[in-house]
Amino acid sequence: MHSTADRDSAVVRFADESVHIGPSASRRSYLHIPSLIEAARQTGAEAIHPGYGFLSEDPDFAEICQVNGITFIGPPAELMQQLGDKAMARTLMAQAGLPVLPGSDGALTGPGEAEAVARQVGCPVILKAVAGGGGRGMAVVRALDELPRAFTETRAHARTVFGDERLYLERFVDDARHIEVQVLCDGHGSAVHLGERDCSVQRRHQKLIEESPGPSLTPELREAVCAAAVKGALAVGYVGAATFEFVLAPSGEFYLMEINCRLQVEHPVTEMVTGIDIVREQLTIAAGLPLTLRQEDVQPRGVALECRVNAEDPARDFTPTPGLLTEFVPPGGQFVRVDTHAYPGWYVGPDYDSLLAKTVVWAPDRAQALARMDRALSEFRIDGTGLRTTVGFLRQVLAHPDFRSAQHTTGLVEAMGRRRVG
Secondary structure (H helix, E strand, O other): OEEHHHOOOHHHHHOOOOOEEEOOOHHHOOOOHHHHHHHHHHHOOOEEOOOOOOOOOOHHHHHHHHHOOOEEOOOOHHHHHHHHOHHHHHHHHHHOOOOEOOEOOOOOOOHHHHHHHHHHHOOOEEEEEEEEEOOEEEEEEOOHHHHHHHHHHHHHHHHHHHOOOOEEEEEOOOOOEEEEEEEEEOOOOOEEEEEEEEEEEEEOOEEEEEEEOOOOOOHHHHHHHHHHHHHHHHHOOOOEEEEEEEEEOOOOOEEEEEEEOOOOOOHHHHHHHHOOOHHHHHHHHHOOOOOOOOHHHOOOOOEEEEEEEEOEEHHHOOEEOOEEEEEEEOOOOOOEEEEEOOOOOOEEOOOOOOEEEEEEEEEOOHHHHHHHHHHHHHOOEEEEOOOOOOHHHHHHHHHOHHHHOOOOOOOHHHHHHHHHHO
16 A cells, blocks of 8 residues: 555565555545455455554554454554553553652643643653653653643643643653663463664754664663563553553663554564564464563673664754665675665655654674664665765764773663754
């Protein structure tokens, strides 16, 4: 299934069969459920994999698939409804015994309640959209007098982007690490984790570099974080692939941030260190079969990194840069994987996410993985009319002493930007 904007993409070109579902505007194509269901009917599809964007966490879409006799490859609609509501998920996980940051009990009624909660937990705090995700619909507030304006602006943004203006609030942790755990659960009460990923290199709360295993975790902390994710999944009877996202404080304490009921953009990192095809496992679970994996079967090896090559200008606060690709030659070689839809002659439009390619490498240890990733990025050949990419900036991050020594936090990119401006 593809929109007008994607009709000439490499993905469509390689497909055995494709169906045009509407114009470039996502609300009239990828978000237009009747068109998706009709495309499935035309092709005789028995199942739909929603990918990791658009309707991948939409409970209405999952329910409509079920009504039409189509298997939705993901959790049941009712689970998505509960965990997609970030405030409700926070409450459920607290009841299950997972650590959560101090904050509001459910959605806030207005800026007055937000201020009362902020006074109680102490600044800085972060406002989050209840229906948010992908790093959008958030605002960090460092002083109480900033809260009314931040509340109004974040609520308006949430209403526009997610169609749901509800917000909740929790304490914000400075100098934190972002750790996430990949979990697989079948419909027979079994669950395993596939280890953790460190996603601390971010801009605007959106990830740029991911790696596994997390370089800052002790074996004891790794075991505790992964066990918490499995505990949370079993507590709600989860079915499918899920990602439990945690914030790791400088003190070594960790807290649940949110749960993503879908495949993650960075899932290849986990696949590289475990040798487990996560999409294949999703299909097996969706078919109603029990997990073929036991926890002792999951034996991560080596280190994997993923760098997101985006059509953005880091010098202008990562502003997207649409344009025509005149040259696009990705790197190759042993233990290098590149997932992309781009090719020379492809127009990178403004309609969707600016991601051009995911570059993933594996090596026996972190030093070799960093060297291999830097080499892979150096081999990229990307040029185009008006295009800028994040390749050069990613190499700067790889060379940064804080990143190389695994002392970096979620504030690294912002700190690099301040030094560049200064």
